[in-house]
Amino acid sequence: MKYIDEYRNPDLVRSLSAEIQRKITRPVRIMEVCGTHTMAIFRHGLRRILPEKLYLVSGPGCPVCVTPPGLIDAFCKVAGRRDVITATFGDMIRVPGSSGSLADARAKGADIRIVYSPADAIQIARDNPEKLVVFIAIGFETTIPLIAASILQAYREDINNFCIFPANKVMPPALETLMKDTSLNLDGLLCPGHVSIITGSEAFSFLAEDYGLSCAIAGFEPADILLAILALMEQINEGSYRVDNCYTRAVTAAGNLKARELVQEVFTPVDSRWRGLGTIAGSGLVPKGKYADFDVTRRLAIQVSEIDEPPGCLCGEILKGMKRPSECPLFGKNCTPSAPIGPCMVSNEGTCAAWYRFGVESI
Ligand code: SF4
Numbered sequence: 001m002k003y004i005d006e007y008r009n010p011d012l013v014r015s016l017s018a019e020i021q022r023k024i025t026r027p028v029r030i031m032e033v034c035g036t037h038t039m040a041i042f043r044h045g046l047r048r049i050l051p052e053k054l055y056l057v058s059g060p061g062c063p064v065c066v067t068p069p070g071l072i073d074a075f076c077k078v079a080g081r082r083d084v085i086t087a088t089f090g091d092m093i094r095v096p097g098s099s100g101s102l103a104d105a106r107a108k109g110a111d112i113r114i115v116y117s118p119a120d121a122i123q124i125a126r127d128n129p130e131k132l133v134v135f136i137a138i139g140f141e142t143t144i145p146l147i148a149a150s151i152l153q154a155y156r157e158d159i160n161n162f163c164i165f166p167a168n169k170v171m172p173p174a175l176e177t178l179m180k181d182t183s184l185n186l187d188g189l190l191c192p193g194h195v196s197i198i199t200g201s202e203a204f205s206f207l208a209e210d211y212g213l214s215c216a217i218a219g220f221e222p223a224d225i226l227l228a229i230l231a232l233m234e235q236i237n238e239g240s241y242r243v244d245n246c247y248t249r250a251v252t253a254a255g256n257l258k259a260r261e262l263v264q265e266v267f268t269p270v271d272s273r274w275r276g277l278g279t280i281a282g283s284g285l286v287p288k289g290k291y292a293d294f295d296v297t298r299r300l301a302i303q304v305s306e307i308d309e310p311p312g313c314l315c316g317e318i319l320k321g322m323k324r325p326s327e328c329p330l331f332g333k334n335c336t337p338s339a340p341i342g343p344c345m346v347s348n349e350g351t352c353a354a355w356y357r358f359g360v361e362s363i
Pocket of ligand 1: 312313314315318325328329330331332335336340341342343344345346352
């Protein structure tokens with residue numbers, strides 16, 4: 001299969017791993033931002049073929065995980081209304097808020113449906129004109145253009161019973177917040193591949209220029225990830241800071257301009273609260289201007305409260321790369337994928353779920 005098999009070639013993977021071994025001269029700390037990278041690193045067993053001195057930490061790149069508990073409570077409150085059908089991606093449904101999850105709300109009678117895209121939610125709205133259909137809009141730059149397109153479609157078709165619960169987030173402001181925390185002590189960053197397809201590699205240049213961080217954009221096959229780590233090792237050894245695009249078959253410098261135009265047409269930036277990172281200026285998006293009524297928080301005057309993390313849960317620290325799941329006293333005991341306490345154990349891209357699924361011994 002073109003563009004996949006060649007990046008899984010065992011000889012290439014072995015030679016890249018050996019080259020990384022040769023290049024590393026001191027302990028190096030690299031963050032993989034994207035939850036899909038976290039899962040790919042585990043799935044392909046890459047930690048076992050990387051040098052012990054190379055310390056990989058996960059970042060805030062799982063959209064379900066960074067959604068704070070106060071927002072989940074607000075999702076559940078809206079979902080509990082008799083006049084509402086809630087449409088959500090599957091990962092979100094089991095994430096607990098302070099008084100239960102969307103799955104609990106559904107068990108109490110709320111009409112909550114799992115969808116694969118916002119276009120599915122539009123169809124539900126067409127089929128149920130007497131109900132307000134609320135799409136839980138989570139996700140980063142990769143998902144946001146689809147949501148913008150769905151709002152444009154609803155506007156064009158005059159579908160007034162469709163709206164979103166805006167909980168999308170954009171990645172650069174969150175990375176800037178992380179970089180200001182010097183205790184993180186990062187040597188390099190594996191930039192998120194999917195997000196970069198939309199934003200372009202230039203969106204991450206400020207990390208190299210303003211924060212002196214070596215950056216590399218990686219794809220999701222084993223050789224993609226190792227190529228990017230090798231690029232980071234070369235920058236670190238040279239003492240240079242730039243963004244190396246190691247995913248050129250998908251990522252350009254400027255990104256997907258059409259998708260970015262869609263987003264700019266529909267949304268305006270707002271401050272947004274992230275689990276673990278607090279409120280970050282300009283890191284969220286809400287529909288603007290003639291699209292503003294597609295925002296359910298505006299239409300129904302919904303307030304979102306600040307709620308504490310579940311007692312004992314370290315998701316906030318894990319999302320900042322400050323702790324590993326094995327440092328959480330609840331990991332694998334009180335908190336498992338079948339009985340999760342925090343979102344990092346629920347999501348397919350959650351760090352705790354990856355550690356649990358693939359085994360701590362694979363680290
Ligand atoms: S193991 Fe569970 S409780 Fe601990 S940090 Fe992960 S999700 Fe939170």
